[in-house]
Amino acid sequence: MMTITRSEVLLKEARFYAFHGVMSQERKVGAEYTVSVTVGYDYAKAAESDTVDDTLNYAELYELVKSEMMQPSQLLEHVALRIGKAIFQKWTETAYADIQLIKNNPPMGAACAGAGVNLHLTNDKTKQC
Template identity: 40%
Template sequence: MAKHTIEVNGIKCYSFHGCLVEEEKIGGHYTVNVSIVTNFEKSFKSDELKDTVDYVSINAIVKSEMDIRSKLIEHVGHRIIKRLKQEIKGIQSSKVKIIKHTPPIGGDVDDVAIIIEE
């Protein structure tokens, strides 16, 4: 069986996640990448959007969940994965990577990230 993957990469968000009070008030830059394994066979034949996963839906779910404050990006990532499974038909597996740029961890660090695969 062929493996068919849709990726939506580089979803830019400004969100207010973090355990520090400053993060709740100031916010920060995040990038989210989503990868979904599905089956393209129906869309190969029909050439219709209704027969595949719409990238707009993926982006909307990510933006919506990133707008809800959490202390941990792990928590946000879990919510994104859960909604993808609930709202998008035909997902065989999914992967979400959330990158938090310039985290306040007292060092010279570009970013931190979490990856959840289900």
């Protein structure tokens, strides 16, 4: 006998060209971004049924993230929170969401692969971590 104690749906390093930034030039010219999302979601039913309707469909997750990425914002923090809110609104039984949003080659005069934010959100309705 076994028990699924934790299950997650992942979207790893999805790439987008979007128009976020504090400087107006960033919002005009745009930049490349990488987004990774981990969603705590009980997919035990889908694991048994082998039916996509019983799970959080990662193709739909990608489209949700894409939609939020296409809305220009000054701060990556704001975009990450919007993504999280949209996840909880669409999949209300989500336990938590981890969102990593990286601006590749940020315009800050430093040689680095990227800079960005990590956000961990817990759904107060599910009381799981």
